[in-house]
Amino acid sequence: MDVHQVTSNAVHDGPDEVTPADDFTQQYDYDGKDNGLEKQATAVSTASYQETYPEGGLQAWLVVVGSWFSLLSSLGLMNTIALFQAYVLTHQLKDYNEGTVGWIFSIYTFLAFFCGVFIGPVFDKYGPRWLVVAGSVLTVIGVLTMSWSTELWHFILSFGVVAGIGTSLLFTPGIASVGHWFKARRGFATGIASTGGGIGGIVFPLMQTSLFDKIGYGWTVRVLSLICLVCCLVGIVLVRSRLPPAKNASAWPDFRIFRNIPFLLTTIGIFLLEFSLFIPLSYISTYAVHEGFSQEFAYQLLPIMNAGSFFGRILPGYYSDAVGAFNTCMFSVVLSFVSCLCxxxxxxxTTAGIIIFSVLFGFGSGTSIAIAPVCIGRLCKTQEYGRYYATAYTIVSFACLIGIPIGGNIIQANGGSYHGLIICTSAIYIASFISLLAAKGTSLGWSKWLAIY
Known part of the structure; x- marks a missing residue:
């Protein structure tokens, strides 16, 4: 056994962690029939926390590597939507306004999260292999067909729908698989895997900015699809689950888990967090152009932001295992709020101001993206993680659907000024912090609201 191997019982009851008072698994259990959930008076059986987690070793880290490549090709695309939006607004779709074009990318992010409600339970039941294969095919086809897109509906179908579903099929099992191999170090391992999205958000915009003028839009996007294909192949080979399906595992979603109040509040907090997060990610380049910066500089802000995101994913991921996932996530929300409003x-x-903002917000948003799934994992058993994660992010997906178009409409309503959008984003971050704090308080009890959790 690896020197880091522990049992989840030790992790759950260890001195550095607090057991949630209202853990859903202590309240409900399936009765094995179709009539659903039945309230139980007994606590969780000891056996449910006695699976061992390697916490390292060659196979575990190979899964992290596979997840890293899967997330590079999926979340890397998601972190590049600001460049896509800025480019098509001045080229293929120059006759449309920002709010209308924003629907392409809001549909993409919506489907990337919404489809998880079906993908998560399938992962719990059957594992990740065929999900990753299907996601790879759809992602590559979606990006490839976008290279020939010229009309609004072309972009909606190719990137918004096809690539959006492909992204969901890649990143949902990519994140969930890591949880099968790590418990005590889950935040750190998930943070490392999620840096793939940050690296993609750096490399993809820089590559595209360089190639647009040399080989044109079409071939640039085709090169991007080839990179996605190579990354996806690595993910297909390496991403795998480890734990057997739970006894009550089903391939269908179950929204009854929202009876768990901490889980409900956590989902609301992440919903508000993602609503705010995608506004700067989507509009930072168009904002820079509006303020008089060159288009080249505007495109470069995205890799700067994603460079901050890279460190925001890996460093707090390491420390979250010591200070708690919820505490780390709330810190990231505060940092994002400060970077927006202050x-x-x-x-x-100003040049200095927009660069400092890009770095700070990138760090905060990167932490949020990496740690939010770990917060969900604190509220369920590992074998049910895919279901909980997918159910939460199905609700979160609607924030992605409406956030970008609403942002565009706010800009229009303010005569092209971004001040109203920035203030709105900051206010929503405050609401997200309150919701996450309430989730922690209801889970542990308010007397322990400062506890490591």
Whole structure:
């Protein structure tokens, strides 16, 4: 056994962690019939926390590597939508406004999260292999067909729908598989895997900016699809699950888990977090152009933001295992709020201000993306993680669907000014923090609201 191997019982009851008072698995259990959930008076059986987790070793880290490549090709695309939007607004779709074009990318992010409600339970039941294969095929086809897109509906179908579903099929099992191999170090391992999305968000925009003028839009996007194909092949080979399906595992979603109040509040907090997060990610380049910066500089802000996101994913992921996932996630929300209201709003029109904002917000948003799934994992058993994760992010997907178009409409309503959008984003971050704090308080009890959790 690896020197880091532990039992989940030790992790759950160890001195550095607090057992949630209202853990859903202590309240409900399936009765084995179709009539659903039945309230139980007994606590969780000891056996449910006695699976061992390697916490390292060659196979575990190979899964992290496979997840990293899967997330590079999926979340890397998601972290590049600001460049896509800025480019098509000045080329193929120059006759449309920002709010209309924003629907392409809101549909993409919506489907990337919404489809998880079906993908998560399938992962719990059957494992990740064929999900990753299907996601690879759809992602590559979606990006490839986007290279020939010229009309709004072309982009919606190719990137919004096909690539959106492909992204969901890649990143849902990519994140969930890591949880099968790590418990005590899950935050760190998930953070490392999620840096793939940050690296993609750096490499893809820089590559596209360089190639647009040399080989044109079409061939640039085809090169991007080839990179996605290679990354996906690595994911197909390496991503795998380890634990057997839970006894009550089903390939169908179950929204009854929202009876768990901490889980419900956590989902609301992540919903508000993602609503705010995608606004700067989508509009940072168009904002820079509006403020008079060159288009080349505007495109470069995205890799700067994703460079901050890279460190925001890996460093807090390491420390979250010590200070708690919820505490780390709330810190990231506060940092994102401060960067928007105290840097972007007053100083975004200056070169130094917009760069500082991009780095700070990138760090905060990267932490949020990496740690939010770990928060969900604190509220369920590992064998049910796919279901919980997918159910939460199905609700979160609607934030992605409406956030980008609403942002565009706010800009239009303010006569092209971004000040209203920045203030709105900051206010929603406050609401997200309150919801996450309430989730922690209801889970542990308010007397322990400062506890490591």
């Amino acid at each position: 840097v972007w709003l007053p100083s975004g029109h």
